[in-house]
Amino acid sequence: MKHIRHLAAAGAAALLAAGGSAAIAADVKVGSAAGITGPIEGLVPPILAGRNLAATHVNEQGGILGGGTYMLVPGDSQCNPKAAVDAGTKLVNVEQVVAVIGPSCSGATNGMAQSVTIPAGVVTLSDSATAPMISFLEDGDLVFRAAPSDGYQSSALARFAWDAGLRKIAVTYANDDYNAGLGEAFVAAFEQIGGTITGKQAHEPDRQSYRSELSTLAGGGADALAVFAYFGGSGITILRNSLENALFDRFLGADGMMDNSVIEQLGADTLRGKITLSQPAPEAEGDSGPGESYTAFAEAFMAAGHEPTAPYVSHGYDVAFLMALAIEKAGAADRGKISAALREVANAPGMVIRPGEWQKAREAIAAGEDINYEGASGAIEFDENGDVSGATYTFNGVGDDGTWTPMK
């Protein structure tokens, strides 16, 4: 008992001391919404690690707004519009965050933006919402994203399929904003190149089996099946049903499938050579190979014990860092000023700031200089829709070590 009382006293003293120093500069809270649980839970921890690394860089190099702590308040959007509205409401109304980064999924971003953040006048900056429809939200310039619209990804994947000699493709997509957007865009892109879509079907996620759906699709005689789904929602089940029933043996997919549990569940040897997944290239391209910005991020991220090529981790870093820059630029934790400030710090012209260069950026902003963040995932120039422009994509297959490996 005595020990506990001593501990409590020590804790109180520590709190007082901490409170004393924090009183000089206010802490800044930004919501960090992500699909921590739900159908992409395996993809989210590395992305959060990316965001948190940016916060660490900010706090280690002098903090935000004159020494305050840059705090990312987590919210679980569950990759689900309803949950995202709840998480967003809590962040905006209870935590009183200045702005929100995330959520992860397009449907969640759409739901949260329309129901919570746009009405409240709060900026949303997503690192992985890629559905084309996000561009056209009536958002009063409040919704931004560092991930390229899937208009690009679908074209890139369609081109890849055509170059790989596939002419007839069946398409199935999960009935949500991200997968449906990607699926429809892929169908349009592949038909435009001259390919044939033998059948397309929306499916409901989370079913125990898709045998009957797949047998209908296979009836069209396609060379391959394009699966647009989250791996934990329906992706793994569709691959399993297709392979077990010998309905398809060539698959195409996108970043929502790129989790190692797909390979663990189905077996590397079963999948090798049969599946190709597209992913926005994690690195900004330099003149030859990865650019300086990406290298700066990748080195810091690897030093922290993480894998920088995982889907959207560099985007995660970029949104957290950009948001800090925008707040610093705005000069106050003022929701209304973030949107304009975000464009100023992200877009050219200005002094180039790269990942990790918080101190340099802070000093430049203090001196009244214009800055231009060149992110790990790309140059990040927001257009009038708050989108970044065209990106390059990598194509991944099952590598010799049983993980997703870029194919040359």
Next chain:
Amino acid sequence: MEFVNFHLIPGLVLGSIYALGAIGVTLTFGILRFANFAHGETMTLGAYLTLTLVLLAGWHPLLFLPVAMALTALFVLGMDRVFFRPLRRAPTIILVISSFGLMLMVRSLVQVVWGVKLQSFSKGIALPWVFFDSLRVFPKHVVIAAAALALMLGVHVLLRHTRTGKAMRAMSDSPELARLTGIDTERVIRATWIVGAGLAAAAGIFLAYDTHVETLMGFKMLLPVFAAALLGGIGRPYGAMAGGLVIGVVEELSTYAWIGSEPLLPPGYKAGVAFAIMVAMLIWRPSGLFRGRVF
């Protein structure tokens, strides 16, 4: 052959799984007189217990079937002791609501212990036997159907030829008369839970063996299983078996391309079939096919 491979066989397999689940629901309904919402989670629990045993020992999941059934039955007996027994004389609605609460508690427990990630008993894929170049039969489907049939036969023997079974039927027909004739009602209730939970665990294990393990699997089975129990007639175990098979087969057949080349019903609406049957039965024949109880 597409009809047999992708609609009839999966329908029969799914139907026998529903049938096992429905027997438990109908027995609880008949003897304890309430709709047990926690029944779905009992199935989930059985599947997860088996998953743990498989991961620990690495044997075939069905070898653990008796163990998992026994463990699940023990768990459910504990649940009855703590939650349902104090409410034995309470109005039905209170029991139904407590079972709903239990459903949420058990599901959360499963999520805390095992996580929300989708898992499966075995890695990799299982290939079918192919007959005549076109008929594709999965060994696992044969095993599931055979095991389910054996369990149903077991239920038949129990109900027809043992004292406990006869007591259960008596309780189901008239609890007051049963009590007057000196039947130990608590004992019959325990037996009901054991049979219901064991069969539910088996249903969960078969479903997981055919597909995968996830925390909402039992909850998603709840509606078709209730529909099967209603279709067969409440309190009628044989009705539940027939109802389960009918619901499973009709669900799968509803997506066959009966007319032209498009599925009769888009597969996304498959789950609605059980619901439609349930509503139709409640309106036009609430006693079910086997003349069950009407509340």
